[in-house]
Amino acid sequence: xSFKIALAGNPNSGKTTLFNALTGSKQRVGNWPGVTVDKKxxxxxxxxxIEIEDLPGIYSLxxxxxxxxxxxxxxxxxxxxxxxxxxxxxxxTRNLYLTSQLIELNxxxxxxxxxxDLLNQKGDKIDVKKLEKELGCPVVEIVASxxxxxxxxxxxxxxMLKSTPxxxxxLKFSDEAEEFLNSIxxxxxxxxxxxxxxxxxxxxxxxxxxxxxxNLSSKKIDEITKxxxxxxxxxxxxxxxxxTTERYDALEKISDIVLKKAPPKLxxxxxxxxxxxxxxxxxxxxxxxxxxxxxxxxxxxxxxGTDWLNGFIEDPVQPAVKSFLTxxxxxxxLIGLVxxxxxxxxxxxxxxxxxxxxxxxxxxxLEDCGYMSRVAFVMDRILRRFGLSGKSFIxxxxxxxxxxxxxxxxxxxxxxxxxxITIMTVSFMPCGAKLPVISLIAGSLFNSAAWVxxxxxxxxxxxxxxxxxxxxxxxxxxxEPAPFVMELPQYHLPSIISVLRYTFDKxxxxxxxxxxxxxxxxxxxxxxxxxxxxxxxVDENGANSILASIGGLLSWIFIPLGFGxxxxxxxxxxxWIAKENIVATMGVVLGLGGSMNESSPELLQAxxxxxxxxxxxxxxxxxxxxxxxxxxxxxxxxxxMNSKKWTLAAIGYQMVFSYVIAFIFFNLARFFAEGxxxxxxxxxxxxxxxLIYMVFRKSKHKERKMEYSVNIAK
Ligand code: GDP
Ligand code: MG
Numbered sequence: 001x002s003f004k005i006a007l008a009g010n011p012n013s014g015k016t017t018l019f020n021a022l023t024g025s026k027q028r029v030g031n032w033p034g035v036t037v038d039k040k041x042x043x044x045x046x047x048x049x050i051e052i053e054d055l056p057g058i059y060s061l062x063x064x065x066x067x068x069x070x071x072x073x074x075x076x077x078x079x080x081x082x083x084x085x086x087x088x089x090x091x092x093t094r095n096l097y098l099t100s101q102l103i104e105l106n107x108x109x110x111x112x113x114x115x116x117d118l119l120n121q122k123g124d125k126i127d128v129k130k131l132e133k134e135l136g137c138p139v140v141e142i143v144a145s146x147x148x149x150x151x152x153x154x155x156x157x158x159x160m161l162k163s164t165p166x167x168x169x170x171l172k173f174s175d176e177a178e179e180f181l182n183s184i185x186x187x188x189x190x191x192x193x194x195x196x197x198x199x200x201x202x203x204x205x206x207x208x209x210x211x212x213x214x215n216l217s218s219k220k221i222d223e224i225t226k227x228x229x230x231x232x233x234x235x236x237x238x239x240x241x242x243x244t245t246e247r248y249d250a251l252e253k254i255s256d257i258v259l260k261k262a263p264p265k266l267x268x269x270x271x272x273x274x275x276x277x278x279x280x281x282x283x284x285x286x287x288x289x290x291x292x293x294x295x296x297x298x299x300x301x302x303x304x305g306t307d308w309l310n311g312f313i314e315d316p317v318q319p320a321v322k323s324f325l326t327x328x329x330x331x332x333x334l335i336g337l338v339x340x341x342x343x344x345x346x347x348x349x350x351x352x353x354x355x356x357x358x359x360x361x362x363x364x365x366l367e368d369c370g371y372m373s374r375v376a377f378v379m380d381r382i383l384r385r386f387g388l389s390g391k392s393f394i395x396x397x398x399x400x401x402x403x404x405x406x407x408x409x410x411x412x413x414x415x416x417x418x419x420x421i422t423i424m425t426v427s428f429m430p431c432g433a434k435l436p437v438i439s440l441i442a443g444s445l446f447n448s449a450a451w452v453x454x455x456x457x458x459x460x461x462x463x464x465x466x467x468x469x470x471x472x473x474x475x476x477x478x479x480e481p482a483p484f485v486m487e488l489p490q491y492h493l494p495s496i497i498s499v500l501r502y503t504f505d506k507x508x509x510x511x512x513x514x515x516x517x518x519x520x521x522x523x524x525x526x527x528x529x530x531x532x533x534x535x536x537x538v539d540e541n542g543a544n545s546i547l548a549s550i551g552g553l554l555s556w557i558f559i560p561l562g563f564g565x566x567x568x569x570x571x572x573x574x575x576w577i578a579k580e581n582i583v584a585t586m587g588v589v590l591g592l593g594g595s596m597n598e599s600s601p602e603l604l605q606a607x608x609x610x611x612x613x614x615x616x617x618x619x620x621x622x623x624x625x626x627x628x629x630x631x632x633x634x635x636x637x638x639x640x641m642n643s644k645k646w647t648l649a650a651i652g653y654q655m656v657f658s659y660v661i662a663f664i665f666f667n668l669a670r671f672f673a674e675g676x677x678x679x680x681x682x683x684x685x686x687x688x689x690x691l692i693y694m695v696f697r698k699s700k701h702k703e704r705k706m707e708y709s710v711n712i713a714k
Pocket of ligand 2: 015016017
């Protein structure tokens with residue numbers, strides 16, 4: 001006489017470890033019939049007549065995965081003599097969820113309670129005697145990895161096999177559930193068969209796979225369908241989910257009886273998290289942290305570096321290049337191109353390198369020490385409240401570096417509609433290339449105040465949130481947010497190497513862009529800014545230049561936004577090639593770089609008036625931060641959307657949105673600060689009201705809620 005024992009348990013409960021401990025080297029590996037799931041068999045050590053069958057790791061006996069189907073088929077059809085059910089003691093309820101289903105198969109079962117070492121470490125206690133009583137089967141505590149308790153487990157199993165079989169006790173559900181299961185049980189069983197409970201539940205769940213085994217008449221199926229539909233209507237839930245809830249309710253009761261949790265010991269990480277991810281404090285803390293970062297990088301340390309570098313470019317670099325070229329006897333126009341065009345334009349961008357490096361080092365430190373995942377967690381809570389997925393925050397964080405990888409990172413969002421929304425909006429974040437622009441405006445018009453950059457950062461986040469809310473109300477983008485699960489790593493000191501590497505990488509790509517695309521742009525710009533249409537050199541202020549003419553043609557568009565000069569117009573347009581170009585253009589047409597402190601008052605005056613003073617300047621920032629991103633990012637949008645229509649929709653939305661926001665800001669700010677009230681103010685108020693309406697109107701396209709993932713974990 002020989003026996004068969006099936007080893008069943010959740011993935012990672014230690015099945016392989018236990019299987020090896022039980023069988024030693026006597027193993028065979030095969031395949032389950034027809035599928036590619038591994039099948040392992042072995043002989044129990046010291047008992048040649050007992051074969052152990054290692055089932056695939058599963059969370060339940062539902063019919064959704066190959067592993068589940070294989071395990072279920074084996075247990076129901078082959079009916080082994082015993083099940084050894086491996087249960088991870090540190091995760092009791094979730095593991096017992098499978099146990100509750102195994103029990104219904106009416107096979108003698110021994111529970112191997114594994115990971116007892118980890119449970120003891122946590123200080124939790126499981127009352128084994130009480131657990132045995134609740135489940136009606138023996139429970140043996142083991143540490144599979146150290147083979148502790150394995151001998152005892154073997155003895156228990158062998159004794160049970162060779163004595164009269166003892167069957168486990170099914171979970172008791174709520175009275176209502178017991179009642180409808182009882183009715184179904186009466187319908188399906190004329191003759192007496194052992195798996196009544198199992199098949200009643202499967203019939204209720206309409207699990208056609210399982211029902212094939214019992215061949216019900218169509219009349220009986222109709223009766224069962226009626227019961228199911230009545231219950232589903234009454235509970236306003238689907239059958240499977242009703243059973244899942246019943247199981248968890250019953251298991252929670254058992255867990256309350258048998259599991260004594262040690263008072264949670266708060267680790268350092270937990271203590272920090274209590275404050276940092278606090279419902280109320282989380283966001284203000286994040287705002288403060290970002291303020292501090294911008295304060296360091298844009299207003300203090302970084303600025304000192306930038307001022308020095310700009311000063312260095314202005315003197316000695318520019319004069320040295322000039323005298324060197326003059327010494328070579330080169331044409332004066334060409335010298336102008338090199339000195340004012342290339343060195344001036346590229347230099348204006350490169351000048352911001354120190355600020356960028358300080359900013360990226362700070363962001364890398366926050367990321368590396370584990371704070372940024374907390375921010376993702378805090379933001380998820382906020383985004384979710386607006387019906388958006390927390391997953392879009394990861395692309396947003398990446399977007400502070402560059403929009404291109406941020407747009408690509410949207411691939412982690414499974415829901416296609418959420419993904420489209422993220423692609424359309426993630427470039428609202430102030431990327432590295434926009435930083436010089438922010439810094440230029442903050443430095444020349446706001447005395448380098450840190451609130452300028454901080455506010456732009458949060459304008460970016462806010463613009464993404466309200467755009468999400470607005471876009472979700474359109475039929476083609478409406479969907480429910482998908483659940484977002486992330487693990488929060490322990491806090492640790494950031495690694496200097498990885499911080500330096502990140503900063504260096506960012507700096508290199510910044511320098512590379514300055515040396516290629518910005519370099520090429522400045523040459524073209526310099527030419528356009530210094531010649532008129534008959535290719536004659538124009539005078540100092542460049543008012544007759546080709547560039548001024550083109551800018552002048554388009555500048556009316558930006559007059560309602562407060563920055564309708566040809567210079568600001570041209571800067572905006574060249575910004576679509578690369579955002580650094582905005583600064584490079586200012587460098588070429590106004591001779592304005594990053595070192596505000598050293599710029600002459602006249603230069604600052606010229607810049608301020610070309611950009612419409614502080615209000616116009618901030619409006620200029622708003623528009624340029626939110627409008628169409630650079631060509632590279634538009635390319636990424638086109639690739640990720642993989643649709644002309646959606647790419648155009650994205651760019652169209654960004655253009656309209658940025659225009660509206662800057663329009664509202666400029667005209668309302670002017671009204672409040674200077675008391676100017678005119679037709680534009682009225683339009684701004686109307687636009688503002690429309691925006692509010694778009695945010696708060698009721699969506700007509702709510703999707704049916706799908707709560708299907710309940711099967712795995714709760
Ligand atoms: P399976 O996925 O169920 O086959 O799990 P494995 O046997 O591969 O075990 C998963 C991990 O848990 C491995 O790293 C094992 O070394 C570890 N492990 C297994 N049993 C124990 C145990 O009792 N205590 C501890 N601390 N670790 C264990
Ligand atoms: Mg394994």
